Amino acid sequence: MAIRLQDTPFSPGAELERFIAANPDAGGIGSFIGKVRRSNSQGKVLSLTLEHYPAMTEHMLREIETQACHRWPLQSCLIIHRFGRLHPGEPIVLVATAATHRDAALTACTFLIDWLKTKAPFWKQEQILNWQTGDIGSGWVDARAEDEAAAARWE
Amino acid sequence: MKIMYFSWIREKIGKAQENLQPPNSIATAEELMDWLAHLGPAYSEIFGISTRSVVRVAVNLHLVDITHAFAPDDEIAFFPPVTGG
Numbered sequence: 001m002a003i004r005l006q007d008t009p010f011s012p013g014a015e016l017e018r019f020i021a022a023n024p025d026a027g028g029i030g031s032f033i034g035k036v037r038r039s040n041s042q043g044k045v046l047s048l049t050l051e052h053y054p055a056m057t058e059h060m061l062r063e064i065e066t067q068a069c070h071r072w073p074l075q076s077c078l079i080i081h082r083f084g085r086l087h088p089g090e091p092i093v094l095v096a097t098a099a100t101h102r103d104a105a106l107t108a109c110t111f112l113i114d115w116l117k118t119k120a121p122f123w124k125q126e127q128i129l130n131w132q133t134g135d136i137g138s139g140w141v142d143a144r145a146e147d148e149a150a151a152a153r154w155e
Numbered sequence: 156m157k158i159m160y161f162s163w164i165r166e167k168i169g170k171a172q173e174n175l176q177p178p179n180s181i182a183t184a185e186e187l188m189d190w191l192a193h194l195g196p197a198y199s200e201i202f203g204i205s206t207r208s209v210v211r212v213a214v215n216l217h218l219v220d221i222t223h224a225f226a227p228d229d230e231i232a233f234f235p236p237v238t239g240g
Contacts, residue, residue: 034240046172050239051161053161053232053234056216056217057218058218059216081239081240092240093239093240115238117237117238117239118236118237119237120237120239121161121213121234121237122237122238122240123161123162123234123235123237123238124238124239125162130195138176140162140163142236143237143238
């Protein structure tokens with residue numbers, strides 16, 4: 001089980017290769033990559049700033065991983081999450097799981113990202129170029145009801 | 156008591172954290188929000204009865220219900236619903 005919180009970019013490809021090599025006995029590897037979106041309903045995303053509550057984020061991600069390993073027969077899992085300033089297209093989060101068979105790997109991976117999105121204390125603020133007005137402004141991203149619903153199905 | 160604020164709650168109040176001394180009678184997160192609402196206009200905008208439903212509370216790194224009773228040394232944080240991932 002590994003958790004990495006960092007304010008520097010990471011390469012999901014390189015991290016996954018490393019994860020796969022570190023789990024040679026796993027027949028199934030599951031993964032999810034979340035990236036900075038390029039636009040929202042108001043305009044073009046120029047940058048994304050991720051604020052977080054350091055001590056609680058570490059603690060919650062550890063709890064989420066412990067839950068996953070308790071519910072499914074996982075050999076290993078990995079969560080890498082950025083904070084700080086990111087640009088469109090940049091990876092925000094990588095979740096990876098290793099198990100003997102695909103069901104545990106894929107299901108646990110979905111569980112990890114669903115819970116992370118409602119329990120890990122990060123807040124996104126987007127810098128937007130408004131399509132209609134041409135103005136540049138900042139706005140905090142709202143939490144989505146769909147994310148709460150997705151997390152609730154695992155209760 | 157150390158109170159931390161995040162996201163737009165932090166922006167509205169104008170600080171990331173502060174040390175406050177609420178009266179000893181204040182025992183729950185809900186009572187603390189009632190008290191905070193009286194500290195100023197920014198506080199009442201956030202912690203007022205009609206607006207506080209969007210505020211989440213964490214005590215010692217765990218999300219808690221507003222009825223949660225805290226101890227004087229607890230680390231308390233207020234923030235909007237999280238948006239990581």
